[in-house]
Amino acid sequence: MDNKNGFFRVPCEQDSDRVSEAEIADGLNTRLFGKAGYYYFEETGSTNHEAALLAEQQAPEGTVVIANHQTRGKGRNQRSWFSPAGGGIYLSLILRPAIPPTGAPKLSLLAAVAAAETLISLTKLEVLIKWPNDLLVRGKKIAGILAEMSGDAHAVNHVIVGIGINVNTAPGSFPGDIRDNATSVLAETGAPCQRSRVVRALLEHLEFYYSLFLTEGFERILSRWKELSRIKGREIQVDGSAGTLSGTVVGVDEEGALLLKDDAGVIHRILSGDLILPPQTEAE
Ligand code: BTN
Numbered sequence: 001m002d003n004k005n006g007f008f009r010v011p012c013e014q015d016s017d018r019v020s021e022a023e024i025a026d027g028l029n030t031r032l033f034g035k036a037g038y039y040y041f042e043e044t045g046s047t048n049h050e051a052a053l054l055a056e057q058q059a060p061e062g063t064v065v066i067a068n069h070q071t072r073g074k075g076r077n078q079r080s081w082f083s084p085a086g087g088g089i090y091l092s093l094i095l096r097p098a099i100p101p102t103g104a105p106k107l108s109l110l111a112a113v114a115a116a117e118t119l120i121s122l123t124k125l126e127v128l129i130k131w132p133n134d135l136l137v138r139g140k141k142i143a144g145i146l147a148e149m150s151g152d153a154h155a156v157n158h159v160i161v162g163i164g165i166n167v168n169t170a171p172g173s174f175p176g177d178i179r180d181n182a183t184s185v186l187a188e189t190g191a192p193c194q195r196s197r198v199v200r201a202l203l204e205h206l207e208f209y210y211s212l213f214l215t216e217g218f219e220r221i222l223s224r225w226k227e228l229s230r231i232k233g234r235e236i237q238v239d240g241s242a243g244t245l246s247g248t249v250v251g252v253d254e255e256g257a258l259l260l261k262d263d264a265g266v267i268h269r270i271l272s273g274d275l276i277l278p279p280q281t282e283a284e
Pocket of ligand 1: 045046047048049070072073074075076077079081089090091092134143144145146162163164165
């Protein structure tokens with residue numbers, strides 16, 4: 001904690017709120033992430049799109065693309081991501097793991113754990129993961145992850161891990177269709193938060209978990225993901241490509257797929273979809 005003007009300050013309180021390279025490099029404790037390449041846009045369509053272009057031009061692993069404002073922020077399942085200027089963190093990271101494409105979903109779970117740990121360490125908010133990789137506070141979405149892979153049937157060429165975190169987004173500014181279900185650090189703590197601190201902590205947590213993944217595998221990350229998701233045993237619905245399935249969550253397998261037992265006792269393995277929690281438990 002800083003001691004400024006005689007007052008102790010909460011870890012993410014604000015001085016200036018820029019996230020360009022100079023602000024992030026100062027005190028960034030990573031080996032590669034954010035140092036292999038750092039591209040800052042005052043405004044762009046989508047940082048995932050910019051990062052994909054850079055990856056096609058052989059930008060190295062650890063390259064980061066960040067924007068102050070996205071005009072066409074992309075969410076999962078063809079949705080958009082509300083990305084007002086100065087409101088949130090809109091960050092994309094290029095990864096080049098030597099893994100088969102079936103392993104790629106693990107990276108978005110890994111990113112969810114890293115983003116959750118970032119927010120917990122800076123804000124002390126109770127952050128939970130909603131499968132596969134939404135971050136919730138009091139049942140409302142505070143962050144989301146969109147991982148996009150490029151490769152062939154045998155190997156990953158690159159994965160763009162896109163992370164959006166609602167940091168200083170004013171609660172009343174969320175569009176009507178998401179206003180009841182979205183929140184921000186500002187809305188939850190009542191105080192603005194310096195985004196550069198969040199970016200640095202996020203890159204440090206991402207690099208820590210990614211190194212763990214490459215050296216030890218996915219087991220410890222998955223077990224932290226499970227602690228943060230508290231999903232086992234819950235009655236849920238999942239909207240997926242095959243329609244809507246209802247049942248009880250019996251687990252998440254080693255690839256991050258959801259295991260759902262339906263009323264007939266059949267266990268379904270679901271790799272992607274939208275999870276719907278019953279309204280009475282959504283805010284647990
Ligand atoms: C979701 O729908 O939950 C995923 C949202 C991902 C948003 C981030 S913001 C940075 C990156 N660029 C994008 O266009 N999308 C991701």
